[in-house]
Amino acid sequence: MPELPEVETIRRTLARCLPGKKIEDVEVRLPKLVRPDVATFVENARGRVFGEPQRKGKVLILPLGESSLLVHFRLTGQLVFLSPESSEPAYTHLVFALNGARLAYADLRQFGWLEIVRNEDLAEHPSLVSLGPEPFDLEAEEFYVMLTSRRRRLKALLLDQQFLAGLGNIYVDESLFRARLHPEREAATLSFEEARRLLRVVQDVLREAIATGGSSVRNYVDGEGREGRFQERHLVYQHRERPCPRCKTPIVYKQVAGRGTYFCPRCQR
C-alpha cells in the first residue's frame, strides 16, 4: 500500500491523537513482523511515551523519547489508533495498549515491519541511510543532473528509493502520464525542459494526493481507519484499455522494470 502520500496522511492523522500517549503494554501476535526479536521490541517499547510523528520517504518514524519506532507498511500494512470502544481491523498482528486507547498494526500480506531504534542510530539505519532526496526538496537544475547522469529507464529510476524517496507504482505512473513521458524512456535523454516538467508534476501529484488523503486502491486506510480519495483522480493507474483522458487512445498495460505499468502510447514519449 502506502507510498509517500499515504504514509504522510497516516503521519498527520496520528499526530492528532498519539503524542503524549504512554505504551502500557505491547501484544505481538506475529513475531516475524518485529525486529530484531519480540523480547527486545517489547522491552524497548514498554513505558515509553509517543512524541510528534515524523516521516522519511515511505518510512513512518514515531519518536519514543530517546529512541524511535520505525514502521514500514510495504504493501498492505495499516496503523490505526483505536478509541476504547472501537474494534481492531482485520489481520491485526500487533497492539500497543495506551491506557484505554490502542494502536493496532494490521497487515494482510505480512510484508511490513516495525523496529525500535535509538535516535543516535537513526541516521545509520539501513532503511534510511541510503534514501534519495524527497521530491519537495529538489530544484529543477539538480533533478536534471540526477536524471541525465543515469542510463536507466524512467520507470525503474523513479521507483528506486535511493534515487528519489517516496514514489511507488501508482505515483510514478500518474506522474509520467501528466509529464507526457514514456516509462521506458532512458533518463539520460531528457531535456532540461522535460526534467523540469517531470519534477513539477511529481510535486503536484504528491501534493494533491496528500490533500485528498492518499489512494485507497485496495486496503489502505489512514491512522484513524478512513480511506483516501485520490484514486478517484487517477488518470491511468488501473485504467487498462480505457481511453486516454487527453487523446482517447486506449491506455496500455505492460510490465516495465518488473512492475505493472499503465501509460498512453501516444501522449507519452
Added chain:
DNA sequence: GACAACCTGACC
C-alpha cells in the same frame, strides 16, 4: 536487467 521470494487474498 530479469526473477523469485516473502504472504493472503480478489477477481476472471
Added chain:
DNA sequence: GGTCAGGTTGTC
C-alpha cells in the same frame, strides 16, 4: 485454474 496486487531484497 490463471492473473494481479501501493514494496523491497537477494540471486543469477
